[in-house]
Amino acid sequence: MxxxxxxxxxxxxxxxxxxxxxxxxxxxxxxxxxxxxxxxxxxxxxxxxxxxxxxxxxxxxxxxxxxxxxxxxxxxxxxxxxxxxxxxxxxxxxxxxxxxxxxxxxxxxxxxxxxxxxxxxxxxxxxxxxxxxxxxxxxxxxxxxxxxxxxxxxxxxxxxxxxxxxxxxxxxxxxxxxxxxxxxxxxxxxxxxxxxxxxxxxxxxxxxxxxxIDEQQFFPVQKEIARTLLQLPADANIVLFGAMSANSDKNKGYDLLLSALQHVKNSGVKNIHCVIFGATHGEPLPFPTHYLGTLHDPVSINLAYNAADVFVCPSREENFPNTVLESLSTGTPVAAFGIGGIPDIVSHTKTGYLAPAYDTEELAKGISFIMQDTVRLAEMGKVARTVIEEQYTxxxxxxxxxxxxxxxxxxxx
Missing domain, CATH: 3.40.50.2000 (Glycogen Phosphorylase B;)
Known part of the structure; x- marks a missing residue:
């Protein structure tokens, strides 16, 4: 053929x-x-x-x-x-x-x-x-x-x-x-x-x-190793956000991310760092922010997902985002709005957290929910990887x- x-x-x-x-x-x-x-x-x-x-x-x-x-x-x-x-x-x-x-x-x-x-x-x-x-x-x-x-x-x-x-x-x-x-x-x-x-x-x-997703390119790596290689703080709770034109394309929801993180800060959660790829600057987020720029090779992208505790996808409209597949393939849970094809991939409270569309306060709860319990976080990561291996390779x-x-x-x- x-x-x-x-x-x-x-x-x-x-x-x-x-x-x-x-x-x-x-x-x-x-x-x-x-x-x-x-x-x-x-x-x-x-x-x-x-x-x-x-x-x-x-x-x-x-x-x-x-x-x-x-x-x-x-x-x-x-x-x-x-x-x-x-x-x-x-x-x-x-x-x-x-x-x-x-x-x-x-x-x-x-x-x-x-x-x-x-x-x-x-x-x-x-x-x-x-x-x-x-x-x-x-x-x-x-x-x-x-x-x-x-x-x-x-x-x-x-x-x-x-x-x-x-x-x-x-x-x-x-x-x-x-x-x-x-x-x-x-x-x-x-x-x-x-x-x-x-x-x-x-x-x-x-x-x-x-x-x-190529599960052999996007796979779990020890968090400590990923953070060391990317020069990120070892003991912080890391929130990852990334997309093509991450902060310039309104559909990617950088403003919604900003609002959600402000709710997280107001709730009293501390020791959070943000990591962003696909951009070199943006409107300041309420937590220390590390910009990785545009990542072209899968090795660097894989490390970014593995360094994070949660990947946030605040998009206004999505079909079937590669970033969500990639994050789950590395065992990093996803917090997102339950729009488009995201509910097809993310199982609420099992592999991530789905907030009602554009409800940034609920998205903030999802970010905190994923990060606040280390045992649950590890279990969600294992389930996420299993789902990818069974359905989405x-x-x-x-x-x-x-x-x-x-x-x-x-x-x-």
């Missing part, structure tokens, strides 16, 4: 990480897998770059329409909106690559427009790492239910017109999906429900398969995808 993964980036972002993990796992299972991206970031021979030197120079010009069009709406909010209307003719390059199955991942940022999706000539499986595939351009829903109809009157664009950019992009996707008929895979149960409710995907087959997940691919090819004959 020849499998072609399509993702805008090779390494940058949670979707790229999830896609790369699955790609590598399928290679180990004997699948002839290729990951095709805008531009290679490594020397991995199984990764294909669509853009050469000239293409990289010209790419900003092809990105310009997708960047400019949403900003013609004066009240547009700060979240990413991708109309994907400008043709790139990438389907021609895709057709030249050998593939029995095309596995689409995160294809926004002017990578694969709707017109090219509709011209893919092989069976397509599409893993929705965010909501973009089921909307007219939004990646995060923010409570909007326009995806159930035909979008339009888009609140993220501050549009009061039914035939706005979101409706136009919705129609382009509808035409494309009708032609290529993708099989949809959703990492979280919530995204599975949204996909089935979506007017765009109502005629598509929808499957639920979670993202996986990348090998288990890759085998489920392989079964899906084989069934698609068998039914096609």
């Amino acid at each position: 020849k499998l072609l993964h399509l993702n805008t980036y090779e390494k940058a972002g949670g979707a790229a990480i999830a896609a790369n993990r699955r790609h590598q796992a399928l290679l180990k299972l004997g699948v002839d897998s290729t990951l095709a991206v805008v531009g290679k970031e490594t020397d991995d021979p199984t990764v294909h770059s669509f853009y050469g030197k000239i293409g990289k120079v010209l790419r900003p010009f092809t990105q310009a329409p997708d960047y400019i069009l949403p900003r013609l709406y004066r009240g547009k909010d700060e979240t990413l909106f991708s109309p994907a209307l400008w043709p790139t003719f990438l389907h021609r390059k895709i057709a030249a690559l050998p593939a029995d199955i095309i596995q689409m991942e995160w294809i926004a940022d002017s990578f694969l427009p709707a017109s090219s999706i509709g011209k893919l000539n092989k069976p397509v499986v599409w893993t929705l790492q965010d909501a973009w595939g089921l909307t007219g351009g939004c990646h995060i829903l923010k409570g909007c239910e326009g995806y159930k109809a035909e979008c339009g009157n888009c609140p993220q664009l501050s549009s009061r017109r039914s035939t706005d950019l979101s409706r136009i992009a919705w129609r382009a996707k509808k035409r494309a999906y009708a032609k290529c008929k993708p099989v949809i895979v959703t990492p979280s149960k919530r995204m599975c429900r949204l996909a089935k409710e979506s007017s765009l995907l109502c005629d598509c087959t929808v499957k639920h398969i979670p993202n996986g 990348i090998e288990i997940v890759a085998k489920r995808y392989l079964e899906l691919y084989e069934s698609i090819l068998e039914n096609r004959v």
Whole structure:
């Protein structure tokens, strides 16, 4: 079987990480897998770059329409909106690559427009790492239910017109999906429900398969060793927070973390230190804070999780966050809001603590609950690791995808 993964980036972002993990796992299972991206970031021979030197120079010009069009709406909010209307003719390059199955991942940022999706000539499986595939351009829903109809009157664009950019992009996707008929895979149960409710995907087959984690890269290490190597205090209660653009992306909830930690401080808990990766500075937290910056290698990231007593995920909206998988794989419990796909992974009071959405006082209780009893903390860590080993290893997940691919090819004959 020849499998072609399509993702805008090779390494940058949670979707790229999830896609790369699955790609590598399928290679180990004997699948002839290729990951095709805008531009290679490594020397991995199984990764294909669509853009050469000239293409990289010209790419900003092809990105310009997708960047400019949403900003013609004066009240547009700060979240990413991708109309994907400008043709790139990438389907021609895709057709030249050998593939029995095309596995689409995160294809926004002017990578694969709707017109090219509709011209893919092989069976397509599409893993929705965010909501973009089921909307007219939004990646995060923010409570909007326009995806159930035909979008339009888009609140993220501050549009009061039914035939706005979101409706136009919705129609382009509808035409494309009708032609290529993708099989949809959703990492979280919530995204599975949204996909089935979506007017765009109502005629598509929808499957639920979670993202996986390489449990051999993210594994328990003695806390004392991790803290020594990262030069963190040995005797402190350490709260870890991290994400891509950790304190600049409002959706990641840095302000909610700040509020929760203030509640923790007001409760009288002492000797707490905060550790943050994915940022080099931010609004001061109420406890001593250590910034690790952007961590690129799994060894450093693994040490960061192991150095912590609790990982906090205060995001406003999440599909199936890699950070939560990574933390649980190292045996570090997670305190988070019970939103998106997080309840799929975190078991309340067993492997972490789930607070009602955006209730920072309850999130603070969860942080304290995890840290205040060392025996319970150790037990939660053991249970977390066991859950990962039994349900979420990348090998288990890759085998489920392989079964899906084989069934698609068998039914096609």
